[in-house]
Amino acid sequence: MAPIAMSNLSSNWKKLQQTLKASSAPPVKKPADGQDDKHSLKRKRPDHPNGQSKKNRLNAPSKPSPHQQPSSRKRQKMEEPPSVGASAKLHDSKALSRSTSMPSLKHSTLLASSKKAADSISVLIPSSDYPDVENEGVSVLALPGKYIAIDCEMVGTGPEPDKDSALARVSAVNFHGHQIYDSYVQVKVPVTDYRTAISGIEPKHLRKDVARPFKEVHHDLGVLLQGRILVGHAVKNDLDALILKHDKRYIRDTSKYSKFRELAMIPGRTPSLKILAEKLLGVEIQAGAHSSVEDARVTMALFKLEKEGFDTEVIARYGHIRTDAVGADVSVRVSEPAKRKSKNKKKKKKKH
Secondary structure, three states: OOOHHHHHHOHHHHHHHHHHHHOOOOOOOOOOOOOOOOOOOOOOOOOOOOOOOHHHHHOOOOOOOOOOOOOOOOOOOOOOOOOOOOOOOHHHHHHHOOOOOOOOOOOOOOOOOOOHHHHHHHHHHOOOOOOOEOOOOOOOOOOOOOEEEEEEEEEEEEOOOOEEEEEEEEEEEEEEOOOOEEEEOOOOOOEOOOOOOOOOOOOOHHHHOOOHHHHHHHHHHHHHHOOOOOOOHHHHHHHHOOOOOOOOHHHHEEOHHHHHHHHOOOOOOOOOHHHHHHHHHHHEEEOOOHHHHHHHHHHHHHHHHHHHHHHHHHHHHOEEOOOOOOOOOOOOOOOOOHHHHHHHHHHHHHOO
């Protein structure tokens, strides 16, 4: 059969022929593995997971890795200072492991001073020189200073575990965020709700060969807090759990500070630690189970942001207060009322 001339084909058939010719064009070759594609939108993975050297990561506290492990370092034992007291005998038997607790950065801080914010956020980064050791008790490296921040974790007890609570863990950090105390606490009554999703406490943590007796923990914290300024968030709850008292003049409570209370979700109510960390430090905490070490660090970081403001409010309420020496009793300087001064003058006149 003779071929049909192109002039005799219909216009639709001509279009179909042209389409078939175009589809038979050779495919575009893809770049081989390992070659850069200039037009690719796929992000390249840096050599290091964070794209930074170790030195730059340490100098950039605004972007710490949430799972960054402290560098390995041979722990050098030091004699426990007499002002700290307590449980050195249990360090080896009950210390569990290094903590990896670290809040993740979410957004930039709302503070105007970036330098001040960076200094406060640096408290949140665990130190390689003073690493966190879970359930260590009194730290053999980090020493307490003038300021101590504490936080407690609770478990549910009794027939109504949502209402009845018992102390299960307590942690404390110094002004620089170094862990100075961490211990699980034995619970004498039956635990009906470990609240693991929130507290992070599991049955293994409260075994007698792991957790310390409440009496010992109570004594340890009592010695640590003596003569020092206590920092905490709703710190009355922590003191009640420890059955301890502390002079209100030496307490800095981030839930009661006037500027922080303005950030509460409901006006007139107490702002949560999570909200304050998010709005003032630009970090997200308590995404899963809480960590008493992490929460204590965040509380200290918030205090450092407004240390001068805290001091101003305390002076306005109680007068000028100063600590003579770390670990010693706190002496208070308060101006005498005018009536007392006038009485003293009258007594002097009578003597003459």
